[in-house]
Amino acid sequence: MRAGGGLEPGMNSDWREIPGPVPVPPNGNLAAIAEAGGLHTFQLALHEKYGPVARFELPGTSVVSVADPELLSRTSRINERPDELFEFLSPLFEAGNLQTIPEREHVPWRRLLLSALGSHRSHEAHFSAFTRLTLELADRWAGEREVSLQEELSDLSLRIICEFALGSADGAAERIGPAFRELIAEYLARQFGLPSAIPEAERATRAEEALARVRGAITRTLESQSRSGGLVGMLAESGWSPARIRDTAVAVLLAGYHTSGVAVSWALHLLAGHPEITRRLREELDRVLGDRPAPTYRELRSLDYLERVVKEAMRRYPPGPYAARELTEDLVLGDHLVPAGTTLMYPIWAIHLNPVHWPDPERFDPERFTAKAAEGRPKFAYLPFGFGPRSCEGAALAMVEVKLMLAILVKHFEFASVPGHRVTPVERFVLWARDDIRLNLTPRDR
Template sequence: MNIPGPEPRPDGGVGAIARAGGLHTYQLWLHAEFGPVVRFQLPGAGTAVSIADPVLLEATAHLDERPERLFSFLDPLFEAGNLQVLPADEHAPWRRLLLTVLAGRPSHERHFARFAALATGLADRWAALPSGGPVELQRELTGISLQMICGYALGGEVEDPDAVVEAFEMVLGDHLERLYLLPAAQAADRRAERTAQALAHLRATADGVIAAHRPGRRDDRSDLVGSLVEAGERPARIRDTVLAMMLAAHHTTGVAVSWTLHLLGSHPAEAERAGEELDRVLGDRAAPGYADLQRLPYLGMVLRESLRRYPPGPYGVRRTAGPLAVGGYVIPAGEVVFYPFWAVHLNPAYWPEPERFRPERFTPEESAGRPRLAWIPFGVGPRGCEGARLATVEALLLLAVLLKRFRFRPEPGHPVVPIERFVLWAADDIRMLADPRTA
């Protein structure tokens, strides 16, 4: 049986994606039009099969190969080979090392006080703004997230987090403009020059972090550089891993918290309930302790619902090693399998009224019986996000500190439009007013 989908176009699908507003929104249209399994033209891959049903996705969860061309936009960041497309035998030990560094609860607890100091420092800066705002959530929160991961896994800080975030956006945005044939914001020669400068800044930043590393932290399993040295990794791979960590970690947490505050700003009843929970648990304290996170179940549901509505990574891709039967269709060997996380999260068969923001979806009662892969903000299978647990701890802490202190309102007249920028970004940031809150 042929897999349904739109008719092929001479432009390889670029026009259809552009007209839809991006690959993330194109996926919503594809699955609404053609059903849970769709074949479509994917620039850089020829064609791909997209699957938006969590039950059918189970048949693909074991896939452990990524198509190299689709991750070529990350090539400039790496010297020793693109870390996102390592073959399985090389990827598995590298992944185990990252999980050891990132997923350990003792390490999370050890660094928690430092995370809390960064979060309260951010809140203090926002409180000092005229009339409580406006604040640019994405810029501010990705910068704080970058500082958190550098202090946690890299043993230091970066001097100018905003410049690092901007440099990553320049390098990745340049690729996306060329991939989708988007109008460039500036002349090609000037754009190439700025991209080269941004890349040089990123490499210099990584070199500075590595140079500042001091041995002797082996009692702390969160020491990424030390773990890589101990594992015998060569200097180029160490720098590549540092850059990959800085990129992935600041995007995940900063973007997730930004979208959560955006949603709460438009849902005052849910924001008030979260604030009341924080008042009960924290009392007069400005920040939670590590153990307090387990005592904030509603805040946890708020975060999970936000990650459903706006997953930081809106999609993923794998490649089949052999023929694969999915939903009555056979996907041939070597085909690209597309994971449309956003479309999965908005599938009305598993999420009634999917556009509605309703944290109660994640109560134990409502979660019971829901397919395992109906909620996949951190990816699927052996290539899923190694830092998911750490990102969740950081996000809950930031939300607790900020929601205890402020009520957030959208800035009047400022549109918030999700766009594809490696993550689910907002086109002109998310600008909100932060009003002081009294418990």
């Protein structure tokens, strides 16, 4: 079977002729990826050198990386992800890793998840809790001179997503956070070979205990009568098995933990270097909020410049720097017939820095997202949340969170770079900064 249309006469059907670096056995191009500083920077250089469709090898896997918006659109129905890339997370799931479950199981799961994560009503219901959690952080920061944004803001987004998943009435959200943080730190340390002073066996035991605590907290919420209005309470009505509901909660916590906080930290990093854009954003916030410390849900939706700033920050530094699919049937891609079984990669970071669609791509310019500037730009030139049947189910919720956090923090503080502190993007499943993003801050006279 073939997807993407028929092969036309004169096409080069041998996919092995797709250009790319020479693989070195037994690990393919792994050494070159490490040398480049991660998959995101490797893919940037790959497409600069070999064009919009390029090939490389991971151990045991052939990868075709597609950076052309038109060709991407031809892959937009593919509904499988490669197991290998997500294998390291599989112990977190009892009923199968939801990121890689097959299409027939994924379709109903996605439908239900979207009904909970994508509805304005559910965003509005949690909005005052999100606001309270962000204002608590702003109060704490009022006594600080310098902050480490990624650490602090991913912690805030973890609190927010725990509240969304479990509700806040019985304190479950507060209890689950520390165990979840410990669990994910261990899994990322294993995957990225990060150093640790704690012996491996002890780390393994601690991770197992943390996972048991996380599952225990979700089970208690599932079994409690009140259920506090969170996602888990809603899923309890679905008829799914408790294991699948626990898995879903873990997947949502995982997906919502680093991403939103990371998006806000990159946005603040960019704003600290662009006083004119910050001034314009403040003008909008002051005009709409007056002296109030936070927007209402309705106001948040009307803050157009804020939205443009967030979109542009996620173009420049996409929190998810790449996505992947697995071909279950042959695919015609440009001049090539790519065989079933191949891994396709979507190099989001490279796509967002393509000068054909984003002139002067490194420049931070929210005006790229006015309706006029966006006219004629291909849809798949901008993919912060991926696309197709495996795109991010949390996209709409994430936009609410990110805009709210940014609005409150920019309303409260002036931010400035810390002299001598270097910000280096690295891949840690999300686009992280190696030594965090440190900024000086001064409370604003509101």
